Structures are given as structure tokens and as C-alpha cells.
Amino acid sequence: MPITHDPMLVALSLLVAIQASYVGLNLSLRVSQAFALHRRLLIAGAALSFAVGIWAMHFVGMLAARLPVTVDYVVLPTLLSLLVCVLVVGIAVYLATQRSQRLLFVAATVMGVGIISMHYIGMMALHASAHMTHDPLYVIASVLIAILASGWALWLAFASETRPSLFVCATVLGCAIAGMHYTAMAGLTLHPIAGVPPSAVPAISSGLLALIVSVVAFLVSGFFMLALVPDQTEYPADALILPESSASTPVSEAVALGEPILAVAPAAESAITPGELTRTPSARIYESTLPVEKYHGSKVINTADIFSVHANAHYTYVFNGREDIFCPLSIGEIIERLPPDTFFRVHRSYIINIHCVARLKRAGDNGIAELDSPVRRSVPVSRSRLPQLREQLAAYLGTKGS
Structure with a gap:
């Protein structure tokens, strides 16, 4: 069966990605002019905002998918995908904030790798419910989208001589995150595993669970914005x-x-x-x-x-x-x-x-x-x-x- 998606949840997942990108870029742009502990906190806050947003976008995107089998998500790969994303994206944020055009290319590659690794490690959580095969062409396309679109967003934010509004940069990066996910999903084929009993009906509907995850992602980003963006009067x-x-x-x-x-x-x-x-x-x-x-x-x-x-x-x-x-x-x-x-x-x-x-x-x-x-x-x-x-x-x- 082809994999279809709920349009409302797809839109929600894209909104989560854009919002997380906005907060992550906002904090990242402040790093070069921060000092000591505040500098390190900004890098950590930007990395966590990006990672939580990428992870939440992936999770909501999976809930949006109408899969031909009932899926039980394995906890360990799901958490591991988040931890890997935090680490890799944190490195990308640090490299991008050096404001070196040479390092910006490296940062774009690392950012793309972080998005890709988060997706495919997270997909391992489905292996207990179904056997998966990935079309190589779609895998390559998803990798290129993640790296090239991330590079474009980082260049607009950090290196462009006439930088557009931060919302435009965040939209480009959010589309890179979501575009990579849905391109990879387009090349996915699921094969039910024989002898595996059907899972019980979940206690929470997919729509409600997606809403909860999105709200948590928004709250995390909001916390970092309130905690790390200094008040001009108190922190001149x-x-x-x-x-x-x-x-x-x-x-x-x-x-x-x-x-x-x-x-x-x-x-x-x-x-x-x-x-x-x-x-x-x-x-x-x-x-x-x-x-x-x-x-x-x-x-x-x-x-x-x-x-x-x-x-x-x-x-x-x-x-x-x-x-x-x-x-x-x-x-x-x-x-x-x-x-x-x-x-x-x-x-x-x-x-x-x-x-x-x-x-x-x-x-x-x-x-x-x-x-x-x-x-x-x-x-x-x-x-x-x-x-x-x-x-x-x-x-x-x-x-x-x-």
C-alpha cells in the first residue's frame, strides 16, 4: 500500500520545524557577540532548540503517515535519534557561529547529516512492527535536500551581505527539515512481518499525540528564548x-x-x-x-x-x-x-x-x-x-x- 499523510498533521509538522529553526537561528546569531558562560549557553540553547524541533517534526510527520500496519515505536532508537541530533546539530551551530565562509560549508554538511541521522535512526523504531526498504534514489534526494537547503539557510543567516528577515531564513531551514523527511518517506516501502500479532489500539489518538508533542516543542523553544535572550537594560x-x-x-x-x-x-x-x-x-x-x-x-x-x-x-x-x-x-x-x-x-x-x-x-x-x-x-x-x-x-x- 502507498503511504499517505494527514494534510493537517503535515502542516503542523512544518510549522514545528519553522518555529524551531527561528528560535535556533535567533540564538545562534547572538553567539558571536556573547562572552564566556552566556556564549556557551546560547550554543547549547540553539542546539537543543534545533534538535527538539527536528525530532518533534519527525515524530509529528510519522503520526501524520497513514501506514498499512499498526506500529509500536521502540523507545531506545527514538531517544537515541534525539541525542545524536543534539550532538551533531550542536557542532553545526558552533561552526556556523564562527562566521567563516569556509566553516559555513562544513556547518551546512554537519547540519544536514544531523537531520538525516535523526530521521533514519528514528525509523529504526519501526523495525519491530514491519520490515522496511528504502529506494536509493529517494535516499540520495533526501540527503541532498537536507544538506543543500540547510546550507542555503545558514548562508542567508550568517554570510549574506543583505540578510533577509530571520523568518525567511527559518522558513528555508524548516522546509529543509520537512522536505528531507517527506522525501525519504516517499521512497519507503513497508512489509508486514509474518506472525507478529496486531498491536492494541493506542489510548491516545495520533492527532492528540501530535498536538501534545508540538506544544512541548513550542514550550522548549519559548523557554530558551526567554532565558537566553538578554534584556538590554539588565544585560547591557x-x-x-x-x-x-x-x-x-x-x-x-x-x-x-x-x-x-x-x-x-x-x-x-x-x-x-x-x-x-x-x-x-x-x-x-x-x-x-x-x-x-x-x-x-x-x-x-x-x-x-x-x-x-x-x-x-x-x-x-x-x-x-x-x-x-x-x-x-x-x-x-x-x-x-x-x-x-x-x-x-x-x-x-x-x-x-x-x-x-x-x-x-x-x-x-x-x-x-x-x-x-x-x-x-x-x-x-x-x-x-x-x-x-x-x-x-x-x-x-x-x-x-x-
């Missing part, structure tokens, strides 16, 4: 990209009008060392390059190509406007090598190129510097460092205007 150091519609004044326009570039809060505890505040350009010759790893075949990057620097433990990542490149130096070593009239340490974990600042926005008592880079990037600014940043920007724009 983790400020992220704000919507384009939010009020902001371009730096050059604010200086021309004589307006304050950004409202400065009362003085607070400063983490800047006295030497950092008094450091001025002098006859000292600063470095024109920094050592990096795997940058277009070179082991150095010109300081003129640096938009920002982000500390990660004892090492750093240098952002060149398109991707983050690993640097073995600490952020303290880097700031000493860069000319102070061009680079400024706006946060204990961030350095920005003054020449690349497009605008500043409010984030509670702190600020956000948006960079004029091909790939969108914003950097948190500590309130204790706002006065010096304003002076640096005003001096630069005054020199540029003259």
Missing part, C-alpha cells in the same frame, strides 16, 4: 543588533548638528587601566599586520582590513567585515600593537576600528556601535568608555570633514 554588555527601525542618529549627522552622539550615563566602575585612557599617538611605530591563522593562505592580516576584534578566552577573533579569523594574541596584546587614533577598546572583550563605525544606538545605560561592514556586525560599548569613544569619533570626523 550583551547588546546585539537592533532592528533597523529603531531610533538612531548617524555619527556624522550628530556631530554636524552639534548633538551628543550618545547619551552618557553617570560614571560607573571603569575597567580601563589608567595607561589606556592616557595613551595618545606618538612617534611610536605601531604594527601594520597581526598574526592570524588560515587567512587566504596568509598568516597575517593588515590592520587596515580589521573592523573589530573579539576576545575569546586567552585568544581573539579578528573581524575583517565578512568573517572572523582566529588570532593567537590576547586582546591586551592586540590593543598595544594597534594605533590608538584608529582603534579603541570599547569593552573588555571588544576593540573597534573608529573609521568603520556607522552609527551608535542606545542600549540601556550602554551603547552599541554598528559597523559599516558587508556582513552586519554590532559591538557592545561599555558606559564607562562612552566618553572616550565620543571624543575619538568627533576627532576623527572633524579631521575627515576638514
Whole structure:
């Protein structure tokens, strides 16, 4: 018998996949600008949101299938598919958040493998009820859909110069998850096992069980969004990209009008060392390059190509406007090598190129510097460092205007 599906449950499974993709991508996009524990929690939350959504989509999709045999789902393969999906998708999320175009291809492959492995391991739960055969052509098609569509979604979210709305990216990824599942199901043939007694009628209908699983998946995603997306006022150091519609004044326009570039809060505890505040350009010759790893075949990057620097433990990542490149130096070593009239340490974990600042926005008592880079990037600014940043920007724009 051909396998048919309940259209309502199919639509529900697609909705689950899109919703989980939206939350997972939302958390993933925040990783590059988080630090320490919050960074690790965001990666874990994104991986779990993705995995639970993928698993729930598969489960609801199986409940939507009108199978020619009564199926008892074996618990162990079902749980194993979830655990494997969490691990593999977690690796993909980590690679994607490095914002390297090279690693993005690897992340897309790993993400696709996670979706595929979850599906076929989960299908092992049916072996006790029926013998299954898979059409090789449909298997190959499902693999290609999972990898290519995942790669497209990740590229739109992390590498596209004109990134569409997050909902569009989530829709593409959700369709990759659901498309892989239903393509694989189209190539499935079930053969009843002789001598196996029919299973008892389940106590819960397929529709009700699918609804319960979907609600649980939505609640898990909602929990991660509420717990891990910081409130701008309470967690100003983790400020992220704000919507384009939010009020902001371009730096050059604010200086021309004589307006304050950004409202400065009362003085607070400063983490800047006295030497950092008094450091001025002098006859000292600063470095024109920094050592990096795997940058277009070179082991150095010109300081003129640096938009920002982000500390990660004892090492750093240098952002060149398109991707983050690993640097073995600490952020303290880097700031000493860069000319102070061009680079400024706006946060204990961030350095920005003054020449690349497009605008500043409010984030509670702190600020956000948006960079004029091909790939969108914003950097948190500590309130204790706002006065010096304003002076640096005003001096630069005054020199540029003259």
C-alpha cells in the first residue's frame, strides 16, 4: 500500500520545524557577540532548540503517515535519534557561529547529516512492527535536500551581505527539515512481518499525540528564548543588533548638528587601566599586520582590513567585515600593537576600528556601535568608555570633514 499523510498533521509538522529553526537561528546569531558562560549557553540553547524541533517534526510527520500496519515505536532508537541530533546539530551551530565562509560549508554538511541521522535512526523504531526498504534514489534526494537547503539557510543567516528577515531564513531551514523527511518517506516501502500479532489500539489518538508533542516543542523553544535572550537594560554588555527601525542618529549627522552622539550615563566602575585612557599617538611605530591563522593562505592580516576584534578566552577573533579569523594574541596584546587614533577598546572583550563605525544606538545605560561592514556586525560599548569613544569619533570626523 502507498503511504499517505494527514494534510493537517503535515502542516503542523512544518510549522514545528519553522518555529524551531527561528528560535535556533535567533540564538545562534547572538553567539558571536556573547562572552564566556552566556556564549556557551546560547550554543547549547540553539542546539537543543534545533534538535527538539527536528525530532518533534519527525515524530509529528510519522503520526501524520497513514501506514498499512499498526506500529509500536521502540523507545531506545527514538531517544537515541534525539541525542545524536543534539550532538551533531550542536557542532553545526558552533561552526556556523564562527562566521567563516569556509566553516559555513562544513556547518551546512554537519547540519544536514544531523537531520538525516535523526530521521533514519528514528525509523529504526519501526523495525519491530514491519520490515522496511528504502529506494536509493529517494535516499540520495533526501540527503541532498537536507544538506543543500540547510546550507542555503545558514548562508542567508550568517554570510549574506543583505540578510533577509530571520523568518525567511527559518522558513528555508524548516522546509529543509520537512522536505528531507517527506522525501525519504516517499521512497519507503513497508512489509508486514509474518506472525507478529496486531498491536492494541493506542489510548491516545495520533492527532492528540501530535498536538501534545508540538506544544512541548513550542514550550522548549519559548523557554530558551526567554532565558537566553538578554534584556538590554539588565544585560547591557550583551547588546546585539537592533532592528533597523529603531531610533538612531548617524555619527556624522550628530556631530554636524552639534548633538551628543550618545547619551552618557553617570560614571560607573571603569575597567580601563589608567595607561589606556592616557595613551595618545606618538612617534611610536605601531604594527601594520597581526598574526592570524588560515587567512587566504596568509598568516597575517593588515590592520587596515580589521573592523573589530573579539576576545575569546586567552585568544581573539579578528573581524575583517565578512568573517572572523582566529588570532593567537590576547586582546591586551592586540590593543598595544594597534594605533590608538584608529582603534579603541570599547569593552573588555571588544576593540573597534573608529573609521568603520556607522552609527551608535542606545542600549540601556550602554551603547552599541554598528559597523559599516558587508556582513552586519554590532559591538557592545561599555558606559564607562562612552566618553572616550565620543571624543575619538568627533576627532576623527572633524579631521575627515576638514
